[in-house]
Amino acid sequence: MMGLNIKQMVTATALTALTTAASAADIKLRMAATASATDQRSVAMTEVFAPAVADFAQFEGHWSNSLFKQGTELEAIARGNLEMTITSAQELAEFFPEFSIFTAGYVHRDAEHQKRVFAADFMQPLKQKVEDELGVKLLSVMYLGRRHVNLRTDQEVKTPADLTGVNLRMPGSDAWQFLGKALGANPTPMAFSEVYTALQTGAVDGQDNPIPTVKDAKFYEVTKQIILTSHLVDLNYIALSKKAFDAMTPEQQAAVQKAADDAAESARQKQLKMEDELASFMRDQGLKVYEPNLAAFQKTVQDAYLNSDFSKTWVPGMIDQINGL
Ligand code: KDO
Numbered sequence: 530m531m532g533l534n535i536k537q538m539v540t541a542t543a544l545t546a547l548t549t550a551a552s553a554a555d556i557k558l559r560m561a562a563t564a565s566a567t568d569q570r571s572v573a574m575t576e577v578f579a580p581a582v583a584d585f586a587q588f589e590g591h592w593s594n595s596l597f598k599q600g601t602e603l604e605a606i607a608r609g610n611l612e613m614t615i616t617s618a619q620e621l622a623e624f625f626p627e628f629s630i631f632t633a634g635y636v637h638r639d640a641e642h643q644k645r646v647f648a649a650d651f652m653q654p655l656k657q658k659v660e661d662e663l664g665v666k667l668l669s670v671m672y673l674g675r676r677h678v679n680l681r682t683d684q685e686v687k688t689p690a691d692l693t694g695v696n697l698r699m700p701g702s703d704a705w706q707f708l709g710k711a712l713g714a715n716p717t718p719m720a721f722s723e724v725y726t727a728l729q730t731g732a733v734d735g736q737d738n739p740i741p742t743v744k745d746a747k748f749y750e751v752t753k754q755i756i757l758t759s760h761l762v763d764l765n766y767i768a769l770s771k772k773a774f775d776a777m778t779p780e781q782q783a784a785v786q787k788a789a790d791d792a793a794e795s796a797r798q799k800q801l802k803m804e805d806e807l808a809s810f811m812r813d814q815g816l817k818v819y820e821p822n823l824a825a826f827q828k829t830v831q832d833a834y835l836n837s838d839f840s841k842t843w844v845p846g847m848i849d850q851i852n853g854l
Pocket of ligand 1: 562563564565568616617700720721737738742765
């Protein structure tokens with residue numbers, strides 16, 4: 530399908546889709562994700578989602594980017610080469626700039642707020658657009674956690690000014706890079722799989738992720754401090770190929786939706802619990818863990834977004850609707 534744009538590719542793949550519901554054994558749901566096999570989101574997909582759909586679908590998890598590189602999964606689904614992924618608002622913003630509202634610092638307040646935003650009426654047109662133009666259904670919202678700045682250096686960081694000149698690894702898309710800049714740092718794009726070595730060798734000074742990810746990826750082995758900036762209450766979406774969804778019976782579709790919601794809820798509760806418990810684990814590993822001047826971070830980051838081109842792409846009034854939930 531060389532030379533076709535995403536919309537044409539989706540239409541072309543849809544034409545070859547099954548028009549009748551596939552039988553039980555036919556349905557294969559391959560999920561490709563950056564998350565490791567031990568990440569709570571992957572665990573929930575394997576232990577909650579897979580058994581709930583096992584009667585009619587075979588779920589296959591491919592973790593740690595073993596099937597597709599980080600950030601290429603949505604396109605793989607659009608091209609008909611993959612059925613599922615755990616995607617992010619940052620990745621969606623590459624196709625639909627209005628999704629950058631969910632990538633802005635200090636917008637979501639907590640895990641429950643994320644759920645309310647995802648279920649809100651104003652979210653519906655955005656979900657529909659992703660479905661129509663990319664052939665991807667966003668089934669449920671997953672909680673990754675509060676992202677904090679995690680440095681291999683030991684200077685004290687109280688305000689964004691203290692991050693001047695700090696090479697902070699951020700994932701490789703515009704929305705992520707902007708967040709790094711908004712924090713006051715010098716953002717460096719890099720795939721998640723390269724971060725441990727980059728921290729170990731000093732190729733970067735730090736990275737940002739929620740504490741459960743710092744634990745799971747063992748970043749605590751190669752860093753000295755976690756500054757509790759909470760700059761992004763980070764989310765992911767469980768994404769499914771519309772082609773695969775349309776090939777299911779209504780009962781199967783309902784079961785898939787419920788399985789995704791149940792998996793997301795299970796992972797959310799585990800991530801929240803780990804976030805609570807892991808600060809003391811990090812201290813035991815010898816890391817400093819402390820709160821900076823949060824008001825200073827919040828003001829600098831929010832001002833950066835409001836004065837940026839990103840906010841011009843946001844649906845008018847949506848930021849107030851999000852804040853009002
Ligand atoms: C990361 O690359 O730092 C990030 O946290 C970005 C998230 O959107 C998510 O993809 C996550 O990695 C992976 O799932 C690994 O935990």
